[in-house]
Amino acid sequence: MSLLEFRKEGIYCPQADVYIDPWRPVKRALITHGHADHSRWGHQYYLCTTSAMPVIRYRLGDINVETIDYGEKKSIHGVQFSFHPAGHILGSAQIRIEYKGEVWVVSGDYKIEDDGFAEAYEPVQCHSFITECTFGLPIYKWKPQQEVFDDINSWWQKNKEEGKVSVLSGYSLGKAQRIIQHLDTSIGQIYTHGAVENVNEVIRSQGVKLQDTIRVHQGLNKKDYIGNMVICPPSAMGSAWIKKFKSASLGVASGWMMLRGARRRRAADRGFVLSDHVDWEGLNTAIEASGAERIFVTHGYTDIFRRWLAEEGYDAQIVETEYEGELTEMSDKTDSNEEE
Numbered sequence: 001m002s003l004l005e006f007r008k009e010g011i012y013c014p015q016a017d018v019y020i021d022p023w024r025p026v027k028r029a030l031i032t033h034g035h036a037d038h039s040r041w042g043h044q045y046y047l048c049t050t051s052a053m054p055v056i057r058y059r060l061g062d063i064n065v066e067t068i069d070y071g072e073k074k075s076i077h078g079v080q081f082s083f084h085p086a087g088h089i090l091g092s093a094q095i096r097i098e099y100k101g102e103v104w105v106v107s108g109d110y111k112i113e114d115d116g117f118a119e120a121y122e123p124v125q126c127h128s129f130i131t132e133c134t135f136g137l138p139i140y141k142w143k144p145q146q147e148v149f150d151d152i153n154s155w156w157q158k159n160k161e162e163g164k165v166s167v168l169s170g171y172s173l174g175k176a177q178r179i180i181q182h183l184d185t186s187i188g189q190i191y192t193h194g195a196v197e198n199v200n201e202v203i204r205s206q207g208v209k210l211q212d213t214i215r216v217h218q219g220l221n222k223k224d225y226i227g228n229m230v231i232c233p234p235s236a237m238g239s240a241w242i243k244k245f246k247s248a249s250l251g252v253a254s255g256w257m258m259l260r261g262a263r264r265r266r267a268a269d270r271g272f273v274l275s276d277h278v279d280w281e282g283l284n285t286a287i288e289a290s291g292a293e294r295i296f297v298t299h300g301y302t303d304i305f306r307r308w309l310a311e312e313g314y315d316a317q318i319v320e321t322e323y324e325g326e327l328t329e330m331s332d333k334t335d336s337n338e339e340e
Contacts, residue, residue: 002014003015003079003097003099003102003104003128004020004097004104004106004128004130006296006319006320006321007019008024009022009023009024009025009026010022010023010024010026010029010321011106011130011319011321013079013097015077015078015079015099016076016077016078016079016081016097017076017077018030018047018076018081019043020032020095020106021038021039021106021108021323022040022043023037023040023321023322023323024042025040025042025043025044026043026044027043027044027045028043028044028045028047029043029045029046029047030046030047030048030081030095031046031047031048031052031056032048032086032092032093032094032095032106032107032108032109033048033052033086033088033089033091033092033093033108033109034048034052034055034056034059034089034091034092034173035089035109035171035173035174036059037322037323037324037325038108038109038323039056039059039060040060041060041061041063043063044064045064045065045066046060046063046064046065046066047065047066047067047068047074047081048065048067048068048083048091048093049067049068049069049070049083049091049092049093050067050068050069050091051090051091051119051206051208052090052091052092052093053065053067053091054202054203054205054206055090055091055173055199055202055203058198058199058202059173068082068083069083070083070084070085070093070119071083071084078099079097079098079099080097080098080099081095081096081097081098082095082096083095083096084096084105084122084124085118085119085120085121085122086107086108086109086110086111086121087110087111087112087113087114087115087118087119087120087121088108088109088110088111088118088174088276088277089109089118089173089174089175089177089178089276090117090118090119090174090177090203090208091118091119092108092109092110092118092119093108094106094107094108094110094122094124095108096124096126102127102128103125103126103127103128104126104127104128104129104130105124105126105128105129105130105290105292106130107129107130107131107132107286108132109132109134109276109277109323109325110132110277110278110286111275111276111277111278111279111282112278112282112285112286113142113144113145113282115145115178115276116145116178116181116182117177117178117181118174118178118276121286123286123289123290124290125290125291126290126291126292127292127293127294128292128293128294128295128296129287129290129292129294129295129296130295130296130298130319131283131286131287131295131296131297131298132277132278132297132298132299132300132323132325133283133297133298133299133300133301133302133305134255134275134277134278134299134300134301134325134326135255135275135277135278135279135280135283135300135301135326136280136283136297136300136301136302136304136305136308137280137301137304137305138280139258139280140255140258140279140280141279141280141281142255142273142274142275142279142282143273145182145274148253148272148273148274149179149182149183151272152168152179152182152183152251152253152272153183153184153187155249155251155270156183156184156187156188156229157184157187159227159249160187160188160227160228163226163227163247164226164227164247164248164249165225165226165227165228165230165245165246165247165248165249166228166229166230166248166249166251167229167230167232167237167242167245167248167249167250167251168229168230168231168232168250168251168252168253168272169231169232169233169234169236169237169250169251169252169253169268170231170233170234170252170253170254170274171233171234171276172193172195172196172198172199172233173199174276175253175254175274175276176192176196176199176200176231176233177199177200177203177210178274178276179231179253179274180192180200180210180211180213180231181210181211183211183229185211185212187227187229188227188228188229189212189214189228189229190211190212190213190214190228190229190230190231191213191214191215191216191225191228191229191230191231192213192214192215192216192230192231192232193216193230193231193232193233193236193241194215194216195232195233195236196213196231196232196233197213197215197216200213213231216230216244222244222245222246223246225244225245225246225248226246226247230245230248234252234254237250237252237267237268238267249269249270250267250268250269250270251268251269251270251271251272252268252270252271252272253272253274254271254272254273254274254275254326255273255274255275255277255279255326256326257271257272257273257274258273275326276326277325277326283305287309287314292314293314293315294314294315294316294317295309295314295315295316295317296316296317296318296319297309297316297317297318297319298318298319298321298323299321299323299324299325300325302318303318306318
């Protein structure tokens with residue numbers, strides 16, 4: 001019996017009788033982070049990090065959830081579990097599983113660049129490493145985020161000088177807060193779509209500092225937004241909601257903006273390559289730092305990345321899961337019903 005198995009419900013630890021980020025309802029679920037493809041409704045018991053819990057509970061409702069701090073160890077039927085920073089979004093974790101000297105790490109979604117908002121990624125040594133490969137092609141190489149935010153702030157300043165509203169889309173949990181935290185508020189004020197502001201309020205309520213934002217609401221006039229920044233989920237970009245703003249310049253912040261034509265397909269004026277997922281170089285760095293000999297690749301360019309790893313001498317296998325990576329970010333369907 002393997003320490004972890006891949007079942008129709010999700011990634012399963014038979015000895016402990018728990019699942020990690022299961023996509024079908026189970027008795028006990030260990031959750032890496034709060035995005036909808038990893039944290040789903042219907043489980044009888046949830047375990048997540050202390051900083052991930054408020055948003056998970058906000059999104060899923062009245063659930064039976066227990067929290068654990070980073071690095072804290074929890075034994076379940078002799079199996080030792082611990083959660084370690086994944087750097088993906090606030091509260092995101094890699095889950096380390098150890099039993100009788102065998103160690104696995106389920107990385108969830110992750111990035112290795114410290115974004116100054118989420119807890120910074122920490123490599124975890126293991127024998128077997130389960131990794132995403134959302135951007136598992138050499139073409140995906142991220143610029144240092146400061147360069148990206150310099151571009152965003154310059155775009156905002158230019159739009160202000162031209163009497164325009166800057167509307168920038170990013171996933172309402174994680175990407176939006178990362179953007180907000182790095183905007184230059186000497187240029188103007190930051191307004192937010194209701195789906196973004198709802199998450200902001202949850203995060204602030206747990207004592208996390210976030211720059212001031214103003215919820216978009218019906219009492220505001222179109223002229224109130226001129227020269228300012230509006231942050232919204234991707235789903236809002238093609239909706240009637242966007243008509244609230246007169247003379248707006250539309251921007252998209254996503255790793256997919258690396259692809260030619262992606263900005264045009266999103267009907268945006270500007271695309272900024274900014275992802276909360278690891279790039280090609282980061283994937284290889286993280287795998288090497290793990291010390292793992294066996295690598296299981298999940299969502300993304302799995303065929304190509306598995307072949308690359310095999311050529312590099314790893315025992316690499318593909319695992320079919322229902323995780324979506326940044327595809328979830330591009331739709332943000334969980335927030336599309338929030339209009340204000």
